[in-house]
Amino acid sequence: MKIAILGFGTVGKGVYKIIKKANVQTQDLSVSHILIRKNKARLMPEMTDDMNEILNDSQTEVVVEAIGGIEPAHEYILAALKHGKHVITANKAVIARYLKEFTEAADQHNVKFYFEASVGGGIPWIQGLEKALRIDNVNSISGIFNGTSNFILDQMSRNGESFIDVLKKAQQLGYAEADPSADIDGIDVANKLCISADIAYDIDIHDHQNLPIFGIRNITCADVKYFQAKGLAVKLIGRTHQKGNKFDYVVEPTLFLDRTLEANTPDNYNLISLNGDTIGKLDFFGQGAGMFPTANAVVQDVLDIKESKSHLKRDFNKKLEYCPELTKGDYLVRSNVNVKDLFADFQPSVEGSYLAVHQIPVGKMHQLMRTVLQKDAAAFMVSLPSQGAVA
Amino acid sequence: MKIAILGFGTVGKGVYKIIKKANVQTQDLSVSHILIRKNKARLMPEMTDDMNEILNDSQTEVVVEAIGGIEPAHEYILAALKHGKHVITANKAVIARYLKEFTEAADQHNVKFYFEASVGGGIPWIQGLEKALRIDNVNSISGIFNGTSNFILDQMSRNGESFIDVLKKAQQLGYAEADPSADIDGIDVANKLCISADIAYDIDIHDHQNLPIFGIRNITCADVKYFQAKGLAVKLIGRTHQKGNKFDYVVEPTLFLDRTLEANTPDNYNLISLNGDTIGKLDFFGQGAGMFPTANAVVQDVLDIKESKSHLKRDFNKKLEYCPELTKGDYLVRSNVNVKDLFADFQPSVEGSYLAVHQIPVGKMHQLMRTVLQKDAAAFMVSLPSQGAVA
Numbered sequence: 001m002k003i004a005i006l007g008f009g010t011v012g013k014g015v016y017k018i019i020k021k022a023n024v025q026t027q028d029l030s031v032s033h034i035l036i037r038k039n040k041a042r043l044m045p046e047m048t049d050d051m052n053e054i055l056n057d058s059q060t061e062v063v064v065e066a067i068g069g070i071e072p073a074h075e076y077i078l079a080a081l082k083h084g085k086h087v088i089t090a091n092k093a094v095i096a097r098y099l100k101e102f103t104e105a106a107d108q109h110n111v112k113f114y115f116e117a118s119v120g121g122g123i124p125w126i127q128g129l130e131k132a133l134r135i136d137n138v139n140s141i142s143g144i145f146n147g148t149s150n151f152i153l154d155q156m157s158r159n160g161e162s163f164i165d166v167l168k169k170a171q172q173l174g175y176a177e178a179d180p181s182a183d184i185d186g187i188d189v190a191n192k193l194c195i196s197a198d199i200a201y202d203i204d205i206h207d208h209q210n211l212p213i214f215g216i217r218n219i220t221c222a223d224v225k226y227f228q229a230k231g232l233a234v235k236l237i238g239r240t241h242q243k244g245n246k247f248d249y250v251v252e253p254t255l256f257l258d259r260t261l262e263a264n265t266p267d268n269y270n271l272i273s274l275n276g277d278t279i280g281k282l283d284f285f286g287q288g289a290g291m292f293p294t295a296n297a298v299v300q301d302v303l304d305i306k307e308s309k310s311h312l313k314r315d316f317n318k319k320l321e322y323c324p325e326l327t328k329g330d331y332l333v334r335s336n337v338n339v340k341d342l343f344a345d346f347q348p349s350v351e352g353s354y355l356a357v358h359q360i361p362v363g364k365m366h367q368l369m370r371t372v373l374q375k376d377a378a379a380f381m382v383s384l385p386s387q388g389a390v391a
Numbered sequence: 392m393k394i395a396i397l398g399f400g401t402v403g404k405g406v407y408k409i410i411k412k413a414n415v416q417t418q419d420l421s422v423s424h425i426l427i428r429k430n431k432a433r434l435m436p437e438m439t440d441d442m443n444e445i446l447n448d449s450q451t452e453v454v455v456e457a458i459g460g461i462e463p464a465h466e467y468i469l470a471a472l473k474h475g476k477h478v479i480t481a482n483k484a485v486i487a488r489y490l491k492e493f494t495e496a497a498d499q500h501n502v503k504f505y506f507e508a509s510v511g512g513g514i515p516w517i518q519g520l521e522k523a524l525r526i527d528n529v530n531s532i533s534g535i536f537n538g539t540s541n542f543i544l545d546q547m548s549r550n551g552e553s554f555i556d557v558l559k560k561a562q563q564l565g566y567a568e569a570d571p572s573a574d575i576d577g578i579d580v581a582n583k584l585c586i587s588a589d590i591a592y593d594i595d596i597h598d599h600q601n602l603p604i605f606g607i608r609n610i611t612c613a614d615v616k617y618f619q620a621k622g623l624a625v626k627l628i629g630r631t632h633q634k635g636n637k638f639d640y641v642v643e644p645t646l647f648l649d650r651t652l653e654a655n656t657p658d659n660y661n662l663i664s665l666n667g668d669t670i671g672k673l674d675f676f677g678q679g680a681g682m683f684p685t686a687n688a689v690v691q692d693v694l695d696i697k698e699s700k701s702h703l704k705r706d707f708n709k710k711l712e713y714c715p716e717l718t719k720g721d722y723l724v725r726s727n728v729n730v731k732d733l734f735a736d737f738q739p740s741v742e743g744s745y746l747a748v749h750q751i752p753v754g755k756m757h758q759l760m761r762t763v764l765q766k767d768a769a770a771f772m773v774s775l776p777s778q779g780a781v782a
Contacts, residue, residue, distance in 0.1 A: 017669065018526060018527075018669055018670070021526065021527065021668075021669050023525075023526055023527055023528065024526045027525070027526070122670075122673055124515060124518075124519060124522075127515075128515060131515075131691050132687070134414075134418070134691070134694050135409060135412065135414055135415045135418070135687065135690050135691070135694065136409075136412065136414055136687075137414065158650075259549075259657065261657070261660075264655035264657075266650065266652070266655075269652075269674075276687075277412075278408065278409055278412050278683065279409070279513075279683045279684065279686075279687040280681075280683050280684070281678075282513055282677060282678070282684065282687075283660075283676060283677045283678070284676075284677070285674060285675075285676035285677070286673060286674045286675070286676065287672075287673070287674070290671075292669065292670045292671050293670065293671070293673065295670075296523070296526065296527075296667075296670040296673075299526050300522055300525070300526070303525050303526065307701075309700055310698075
């Protein structure tokens with residue numbers, strides 16, 4: 001089975017290395033092309049900068065998209081599907097936006113679109129979710145979806161280092177991009193939560209711009225120390241619930257008691273949990289990033305196609321309404337301006353250098369926090385442990 | 392697809408309940424028979440005490456064995472396979488001993504023998520291992536395979552309770568059997584490690600009687616407190632390595648530094664890790680026991696059969712030699728008789744109320760420990776953190 005790899009970064013290289021391995025050779029997989037940028041040195045015979053060469057090669061059955069970002073990834077994936085090639089990608093940003101379009105194109109051209117590696121990296125999360133859905137309704141999903149932000153928060157709590165110092169370290173280690181925004185502002189988590197909710201509820205969110213997302217950019221050593229003193233650890237959490245024909249969806253820093261699984265998820269690990277009506281809570285834990293865990297998941301998708309092991313069929317046509325009031329929560333807000341009046345309806349009380357806000361709808365909280373940020377760009381908020389906080 | 396359930400304990404009931412659920416109904420699964428013991432009240436129409444009724448019912452395609460133990464489970468599984476029925480079981484004891492025989496019988500009669508739930512309960516461990524083996528050599532496996540013993544050790548360290556008090560609590564909670572031996576003496580771990588090694592190395596261990604297995608029966612509050620003071624947590628670990636044509640295999644209490652994943656595996660959770668030549672370490676974490684996590688895994692196997700999703704093919708014919716010297720370790724030994732001379736070759740040194748033994752081959756350590764136990768039936772040993780200790 002001949003495979004074309006688009007892009008030769010961490011994931012692309014990892015996939016190439018695994019496919020070159022003996023065991024996989026016996027599965028007779030081979031790399032026919034590696035798409036590189038125009039005017040980039042063609043260091044290997046498989047390398048080309050011409051996407052049409054790949055699209056028009058009838059021998060190439062599978063395209064692994066490892067470019068990342070929205071365009072040209074979106075354009076290339078669609079083109080490959082329309083040329084009757086199976087497509088596998090770990091690109092959460094493009095999937096979150098175009099999952100339904102890709103799925104429809106794959107169906108029309110009778111090929112597969114698989115993306116196990118896009119959420120949870122090396123953790124078989126998508127597969128675990130799809131398997132649970134074979135026999136149960138999944139009514140909530142919650143977890144630590146982003147390894148980089150977890151690494152940063154873990155280091156801050158272990159060594160009392162500042163956010164900016166740890167971020168630099170993460171960038172040196174290759175955990176964080178030069179532009180870390182997607183990781184630290186919760187965009188990456190939002191994309192992964194989008195994909196997970198689309199599958200769990202069979203819906204098409206495709207745009208989370210107006211959904212409540214708050215990252216960890218503004219967290220300080222003092223915040224982390226204060227939480228630790230209370231026996232709490234802070235984690236960047238994505239979570240969603242479904243109830244009747246409504247769902248909610250949020251990405252925000254959340255506090256967990258010291259002995260919880262979430263508090264003890266170290267380094268760049270992920271922990272994702274689902275709740276089924278009958279089967280209850282299932283936890284998925286492991287390395288959420290890294291060359292080989294991720295590339296392994298991509299190659300597993302290739303082998304599923306080769307062995308024609310089909311994944312769960314979804315059409316993403318169900319209509320659920322996003323409801324910003326579906327869950328309420330308690331929060332701590334840190335701001336150098338007095339914002340007590342803003343939260344007057346939610347029994348605000350001073351707690352250390354924070355304003356404690358009680359039983360506020362999650363959507364409302366994030367809306368008011370946008371107002372706070374206009375007055376104090378360094379303001380921070382964190383959700384307190386509560387039923388809502390864990391799936 | 393009609394399913395017969397043998398036995399109506401925790402797993403059998405869980406499978407029955409899940410199959411009665413709407414979602415699964417749409418997959419048209421139904422329970423044709425529930426095999427109960429002779430002279431037991433037939434409370435439900437599906438119940439029978441006649442195995443032949445099941446074997447001779449051509450409508451019943453799948454048999455779920457949920458009796459547990461070796462016989463008659465072994466006899467019934469073989470009979471079902473020979474009558475052309477697919478068999479699914481979570482019974483680690485019978486699989487550890489007869490995996491090869493069951494696999495051959497299934498092949499001969501062109502049916503499937505699946506057992507995902509037998510190791511790791513709700514964790515898709517077998518599947519994860521089989522997937523890794525599609526593309527890589529797995530050279531080591533290590534982890535917390537038994538939820539009951541982990542619950543006991545976790546409670547002892549959290550609340551300083553005695554082994555016997557926590558054991559009683561575990562029995563009340565239904566975590567531990569009336570005869571807890573399989574859980575606390577490491578037999579259950581040994582069975583699960585057997586199954587995992589058989590699959591990983593494509594061998595047939597089938598008898599671990601002479602393999603090094605040491606449980607937690609003799610651990611005391613004082614032991615746990617002493618380890619805690621050193622920043623260490625004790626866990627009952629099963630682990631195996633492969634090197635060339637040799638493998639080792641051990642079940643023993645092992646110490647882990649406070650911040651490791653193992654140390655932070657709470658309650659009755661399991662954590663199993665594999666190491667692949669190329670893909671490196673993959674961790675599998677979750678609920679290792681419980682009605683629904685386990686029953687869910689069983690029903691997933693049923694659906695794999697229904698959707699003819701075949702699992703990895705193994706014939707268990709490879710010949711690897713068990714080598715008791717493949718790994719060496721450092722140990723602490725507690726005994727009320729002086730056994731220093733016994734360990735003279737391994738730089739024994741007194742450490743608190745323990746004898747520290749250094750760089751001793753694992754097989755040798757367990758052999759000498761048998762001698763120690765003859766002199767002091769309450770003696771205890773624990774392996775110190777080392778490369779060998781984590782896969």
